[in-house]
Amino acid sequence: MAQTEDTGGRPQGDLTVRTIAMPADTNANGDIFGGWVMSQMDQAGGIAGVEHGQGRVVTVAVDGMTFLRPVRVGDVLCVYTQVVATGRTSMRIQIEAWARRFRTQTREKVTVGVFTFVAIDDDGRPRPIPPAAPGLTP
Numbered sequence: 001m002a003q004t005e006d007t008g009g010r011p012q013g014d015l016t017v018r019t020i021a022m023p024a025d026t027n028a029n030g031d032i033f034g035g036w037v038m039s040q041m042d043q044a045g046g047i048a049g050v051e052h053g054q055g056r057v058v059t060v061a062v063d064g065m066t067f068l069r070p071v072r073v074g075d076v077l078c079v080y081t082q083v084v085a086t087g088r089t090s091m092r093i094q095i096e097a098w099a100r101r102f103r104t105q106t107r108e109k110v111t112v113g114v115f116t117f118v119a120i121d122d123d124g125r126p127r128p129i130p131p132a133a134p135g136l137t138p
């Protein structure tokens with residue numbers, strides 16, 4: 001098993017998305033573009049939202065996002081999700097992105113954020129979701 005560097009302990013939540021950072025995903029400095037990382041996090045949050053909300057969800061807000069370290073070509077980006085609060089139709093999902101480094105196989109937390117999703121029906125209107133699990137903020 002790869003070692004985890006001291007960048008925040010162990011990943012929190014469920015592994016939801018795993019993908020490799022490719023050369024086409026770089027910015028002008030040769031690092032992986034932050035928008036690509038954010039997109040992977042949004043997709044992972046959407047998956048977690050669909051699972052918790054039992055149907056279609058949409059992203060309505062990114063409540064906070066911090067880019068801690070760069071992602072490089074060849075790194076495997078692992079995105080972890082955890083529903084941390086729910087309302088009648090919405091949920092807040094904490095999302096962590098970790099990079100498994102290409103050459104060393106160590107893992108580092110690279111980005112964190114909290115995204116808000118709203119469950120919608122077939123007509124695009126908000127719909128109720130299951131109540132919060134024990135320990136979550138309603």
